[in-house]
Amino acid sequence: MNYSLEHLRDFTIQVFKKIGCSDKDAATAAAVLLSADLRGVDSHGVARLAGYVRLWEVQRVNATPGIKVIHETPSTAVVDGDRGLGLVVAPFAMQIAIEKAKKVGTGWVSVQNSNHYGIAAAHAMQALAHDMIGISMTNASPLVAPTFSTAKMLGTNPICVAAPAGRQPAFVADLATTTAANGKLEILQRKNQKAPPGWVQDAEGNPTTDADILKQGGALLPLGGDREHGSHKGYALGAVVDIFSAVLSGANYAPWVPPFPVYVPMPQKQPGKGIGHFFGAMRVDAFRTVDAYKRDMDDWIEGFRNAATIKGQDKVLIPGDPERETEIVRRQEGIPLLPAVVADLKALGDKLGVAF
Amino acid sequence: MNYSLEHLRDFTIQVFKKIGCSDKDAATAAAVLLSADLRGVDSHGVARLAGYVRLWEVQRVNATPGIKVIHETPSTAVVDGDRGLGLVVAPFAMQIAIEKAKKVGTGWVSVQNSNHYGIAAAHAMQALAHDMIGISMTNASPLVAPTFSTAKMLGTNPICVAAPAGRQPAFVADLATTTAANGKLEILQRKNQKAPPGWVQDAEGNPTTDADILKQGGALLPLGGDREHGSHKGYALGAVVDIFSAVLSGANYAPWVPPFPVYVPMPQKQPGKGIGHFFGAMRVDAFRTVDAYKRDMDDWIEGFRNAATIKGQDKVLIPGDPERETEIVRRQEGIPLLPAVVADLKALGDKLGVAF
Numbered sequence A, B: 001m002n003y004s005l006e007h008l009r010d011f012t013i014q015v016f017k018k019i020g021c022s023d024k025d026a027a028t029a030a031a032v033l034l035s036a037d038l039r040g041v042d043s044h045g046v047a048r049l050a051g052y053v054r055l056w057e058v059q060r061v062n063a064t065p066g067i068k069v070i071h072e073t074p075s076t077a078v079v080d081g082d083r084g085l086g087l088v089v090a091p092f093a094m095q096i097a098i099e100k101a102k103k104v105g106t107g108w109v110s111v112q113n114s115n116h117y118g119i120a121a122a123h124a125m126q127a128l129a130h131d132m133i134g135i136s137m138t139n140a141s142p143l144v145a146p147t148f149s150t151a152k153m154l155g156t157n158p159i160c161v162a163a164p165a166g167r168q169p170a171f172v173a174d175l176a177t178t179t180a181a182n183g184k185l186e187i188l189q190r191k192n193q194k195a196p197p198g199w200v201q202d203a204e205g206n207p208t209t210d211a212d213i214l215k216q217g218g219a220l221l222p223l224g225g226d227r228e229h230g231s232h233k234g235y236a237l238g239a240v241v242d243i244f245s246a247v248l249s250g251a252n253y254a255p256w257v258p259p260f261p262v263y264v265p266m267p268q269k270q271p272g273k274g275i276g277h278f279f280g281a282m283r284v285d286a287f288r289t290v291d292a293y294k295r296d297m298d299d300w301i302e303g304f305r306n307a308a309t310i311k312g313q314d315k316v317l318i319p320g321d322p323e324r325e326t327e328i329v330r331r332q333e334g335i336p337l338l339p340a341v342v343a344d345l346k347a348l349g350d351k352l353g354v355a356f
Helices: A005-018 A023-038 A046-057 A086-104 A120-130 A182-191 A231-247 A290-305 A321-333 A339-352 B005-018 B023-038 B046-057 B086-104 B120-130 B182-190 B231-247 B290-305 B321-333 B339-352
Strands: A068-073 A076-080 A106-114 A132-138 A159-163 A171-175 A275-283 B068-073 B076-080 B106-114 B132-138 B159-163 B171-175 B275-283
Touching: A005 A023, A005 A046, A005 A339, A023 A046, A023 A086, A023 A120, A023 A321, A046 A339, A076 A086, A086 A106, A086 A120, A086 A132, A086 A275, A106 A231, A106 B106, A120 A132, A120 A159, A120 A171, A120 A275, A132 A231, A159 B231, A171 A321, A171 B231, A231 A275, A231 B159, A231 B171, A231 B290, A290 B231, B005 B023, B005 B046, B005 B339, B023 B046, B023 B086, B023 B120, B023 B321, B046 B339, B076 B086, B086 B106, B086 B120, B086 B132, B086 B275, B106 B231, B120 B132, B120 B159, B120 B171, B120 B275, B132 B231, B171 B321, B231 B275
Parallel strands: A076 A106, B076 B106
Antiparallel strands: A068 A076, A106 A275, A132 A159, A132 A275, A159 A171, B068 B076, B106 B275, B132 B159, B132 B275, B159 B171
């Protein structure tokens, strides 16, 4: 069944207010969460709302955080999220990156002591309205084995780069640094289907197509899948995200990142605080005129959109096209939710006294 | 046969001086070129020296460029390379990024009107001695088809991130955004061997293992290989490199990047000037104390180095380990050159009157 954006947003705001968020924070968090549902990233939207509440229940999320800058230069800052919802901490940090870019051309903010921040694109795209390029990355629950290893050392650590264009829609690349995001694996698990080769390995590091293998000591594989196909590159990219987000900020890194699901035990070692994010904003006119940039960016996009296709393929996609097209449809037709998600939201509403 | 670093460096300097480079520029260019041979990236070292000279012969390289900043803010600059060797333009631009980082925390430089710059790592690693994180990327000759396309729209567009550590060697990730770098394909061509599936496609976009397929309209594939294994992510990363390097600077982008081999015709359309690069430098202490960062970075590296390995694998590698280990050996034992490369260098020396 489909639900309107407004309905889901109002419910989400009420839930966040029930756990103690201010009106403003509840609205911010709901907007970030719903942007995932709108863009078709169903794994990161309201389907996770109960998960955020569970983190608050075990006192890992602070609903009234004193988010603050603890170190800065003209072009950089480190933000302490005070264990707030990443859905609130991240917009705060991205706004600082944008303000610094206004003053000195670019702004770069590393964040400690935060929690899961939703989809990376929601934050990077904040830069677009300012004619800036936005960058967003975060570390996450350890699920990914580096090349040659059996140990889960990294999260799916996404990178988003959003670049404005002129008459064309913006370029928005938002990618987990793994062959496939964990959400895609979860879909296969629910359908009881096999995973394609190259997505996961078993506890000994052997290739497998068992989509349930993570529950038996297996791991997701870095983008590339195996060494011959460049998995050391996906591993390196995930590592860069971890270093920028956590080693640079003083957050937890590598296998010591606090897991999102509350039933997964916290790592014994805590080298930093919470999870880490990294944001960037680059003013286009810090490099050349916005007009010249937009003319070339439109030409770039049109070049790719009109490139020759493989037989059977309609068109060459620009990063962000599928999500943008989904958003247009869902703003009109509503957001489809699986029955299990609806049941989960109803149960959450019942518990907190909010009607779904 | 092995040749000493000093021998190859002196020869390279003499060659660059013969085409008109200043003493300083010849030394800079030779250092960058030889850093590839030292680090084991044989495709990007002296094996390419004759190629650079051929670009000068057809007047695509200016041996006495007036490299200059044409636009700047406190944290950004655009550099016009005046058709100079990328081996000289890139160090100039990276130095500006470092100087800006000293003043405002970070520095970001986009470059137009340049040529091939050697290995990405040579430039990013300049930041390390300043306790900065270095970033380097460049666009390159179009060889790569985006997901769903038969057209060669992107170069192998590498990204390098170099991050300093404390007692551990620096983390240096330097990766082409394709499944395999073109140099690896060329090695298979010379040995008359097949390419692994997922490296290349034929002119119609079908999977193939023919390592010679690029000469028959085929293309390299983005990291991921195919859609099911995330090739849209490799495509997006290569696209980000192109946008940062060229759309932001006013260089040529997409299929209109001037090709490195002089026998490949120049594209009809030239939307910008020369090829483009992008550099970044981030002062570690613009985020937290160098001591705290290095303590955590060492801990990060040691965590990965000591992670459990798949049976049959010695150890988990840190990005940059293989190149660093090769450099230690080659500084002692010299740099091995294939007979074809030696013959090429001798012929080059004969032509220019420099003894090899």
